[in-house]
Amino acid sequence: MTARFSELVCEHASSSSRLDLVDRDHGDGDIQQRTIFPIVACDGNGMPLVADVMQRALRTPFQAGIAGVPGRVFHVGQPVAVGNRSxxxxxxxxxxxxxxxxxxxxxxxxxxxFAPLAADVADLFGKWSYVASLPFQPG
Incomplete structure (x- = not known):
């Protein structure tokens, strides 16, 4: 199950120009057994966005049907510092x-x-990509 989950997360993170999977090529070489994936969201210029803002936006319910983005609330792990990014x-x-x-x-x-979990992951990344495309102010 972890291998399938890992594959999905890597696939979705890689398919968005606004998301950067941290440690994609981690030295242990065993990404299929990972269960935690730190991801940095970036603006259209590749500049990192503040993770606290992303986390709050993912927890905010959207009006259903906005640009085909799920209105659901998504709870993700706490923001973590990764070098000069979060x-x-x-x-x-x-x-x-x-x-x-x-x-x-x-x-x-x-x-x-596994299909409902895969659908949840797809919805999360759909909303996340949309949220990363919105103009945000740090805070």
């Missing part, structure tokens, strides 16, 4: 793991049981 962390937590396990115990195969 990152928000995406994590595979116990609720995600338990949800997949419960669906498998109910008779779903792994792919079907």
């Amino acid at each position: 990152a928000v962390r995406v994590c595979l937590g116990a609720p995600g793991i338990a949800g997949v396990g419960e669906r498998m115990r109910a008779g779903q195969g792994f792919d079907a049981a």
Whole structure:
């Protein structure tokens, strides 16, 4: 499960010009076993955005249907300093793991049981990319 989650996070972070996955090429070479991914959001000029602002924006419900962006609230890990930038962390937590396990115990195969978690990850990155494109002031 961690390998699939890792693959999804890396894929979504890589597909957005506004998101930069920190330690993509970490020295341990075992990114498939990671469950925490620090990601820096950048503006259109590649300048890092303040992670606190990103985290608050992801927790803010949007009016449904704005530019096709999910109106949902997303809780991500606390911002962390990464050199002169700050990152928000995406994590595979116990609720995600338990949800997949419960669906498998109910008779779903792994792919079907993992699908809701994959949809959540896709929605998170869709909102995050949109939020990173908005004009923000540090704070």
